[in-house]
Amino acid sequence: MAVENIAKALGDESRRKIIELLKDGELPATAIFDQFDYAAPTISRHLSVLKDAGLVSTRRNGVFIYYSLEKDALRQLDEWLSPFLPKVKAAPKEKSIPTPKIPKENPFDKFQSEF
Amino acid sequence: MAVENIAKALGDESRRKIIELLKDGELPATAIFDQFDYAAPTISRHLSVLKDAGLVSTRRNGVFIYYSLEKDALRQLDEWLSPFLPKVKAAPKEKSIPTPKIPKENPFDKFQSEF
DNA sequence: CTAATATTTAGCAATACGGCTATATATAAA
DNA sequence: TTTATATATAGCCGTATTGCTAAATATTAG
Numbered sequence: 001m002a003v004e005n006i007a008k009a010l011g012d013e014s015r016r017k018i019i020e021l022l023k024d025g026e027l028p029a030t031a032i033f034d035q036f037d038y039a040a041p042t043i044s045r046h047l048s049v050l051k052d053a054g055l056v057s058t059r060r061n062g063v064f065i066y067y068s069l070e071k072d073a074l075r076q077l078d079e080w081l082s083p084f085l086p087k088v089k090a091a092p093k094e095k096s097i098p099t100p101k102i103p104k105e106n107p108f109d110k111f112q113s114e115f
Numbered sequence: 116m117a118v119e120n121i122a123k124a125l126g127d128e129s130r131r132k133i134i135e136l137l138k139d140g141e142l143p144a145t146a147i148f149d150q151f152d153y154a155a156p157t158i159s160r161h162l163s164v165l166k167d168a169g170l171v172s173t174r175r176n177g178v179f180i181y182y183s184l185e186k187d188a189l190r191q192l193d194e195w196l197s198p199f200l201p202k203v204k205a206a207p208k209e210k211s212i213p214t215p216k217i218p219k220e221n222p223f224d225k226f227q228s229e230f
Numbered sequence: 231c232t233a234a235t236a237t238t239t240a241g242c243a244a245t246a247c248g249g250c251t252a253t254a255t256a257t258a259a260a
Numbered sequence: 261t262t263t264a265t266a267t268a269t270a271g272c273c274g275t276a277t278t279g280c281t282a283a284a285t286a287t288t289a290g
Contacts, residue, residue, distance in 0.1 A: 004128060011123035012248085016195075023199060029267060042249060044268055049247095063257050063266050074199050080131075081196075084138060084189050127278085144237060157279055159238060164277095178236050178287045 003080045005053040006073050014038065015046050019069060022056065026068035118195045120168040121188050129153065130161050130170075134184060137171065141183035 009015050018032055029047065033040045047067060050056045054073040059066050124130050133147055144162065148155045162182060165171045169188040174181050 007122055008126035011126045071199055074196055078196050081189055081193050084186055
């Protein structure tokens with residue numbers, strides 16, 4: 001699943017920082033390397049993890065490789081999260097016939113504490 | 116940072132499944148164990164990782180320990196994501212004096228490709 | 231107190247991860 | 261073609277992770 005690799009990729013501080021660096025547009029690898037105290041190959045690996053997760057893409061221009069953020073990947077994670085996050089903004093107030101509540105048989109109901 | 120542990124915790128399939136199981140309410144550990152082919156101690160460890168990340172909380176009732184989802188933790192990750200996700204829903208259309216665009220000096224501007 | 235059940239902890243093994251240095255590769259300039 | 265620069269890959273090493281089984285702990289019932 002894609003969410004797997006996206007979440008894993010975001011579970012590292014350096015990689016989240018790279019994402020933040022790319023927020024406003026593409027950057028060549030060197031510009032990214034410069035923002036870290038780690039050796040360049042270490043960051044290069046982080047970049048490839050991000051790329052494998054679909055979080056960044058690259059384009060080459062001469063000797064430079066520009067990295068840019070793939071926001072769609074972040075959106076995928078956001079979509080995984082969204083069912084758990086109660087929407088604060090209320091649904092449009094509409095006079096509609098309320099859907100009849102047919103309580104769906106939930107195999108866990110027996111575990112739902114009644115206290 | 117909290118996002119670190121939350122993202123790491125979500126980077127595992129079994130743990131995401133636990134979160135999904137808890138979506139509609141608390142469950143005792145055993146009910147969770149039953150949903151996996153893994154040995155109970157394995158899932159117990161996943162539960163403790165989730166708890167350390169603040170993603171679930173527990174309450175004891177007799178011999179049972181009920182786990183419930185802490186949506187606030189998920190929201191924290193969502194908040195980390197949100198600056199990267201262009202809001203689809205437009206901001207409230209208001210006739211306001213547009214803030215003068217003073218281009219902020221960005222140390223990376225020199226890297227922004229101009230092609 | 232003893233037994234039974236629910237759950238966690240300890241400790242082992244295999245694999246993954248995240249640093250590093252050294253080396254390889256790609257492109258451009260000379 | 262040689263050189264210089266940008267970037268990636270290989271491989272080492274220590275630590276973390278994730279599975280397991282066995283054992284410990286907590287609570288309730290008898």
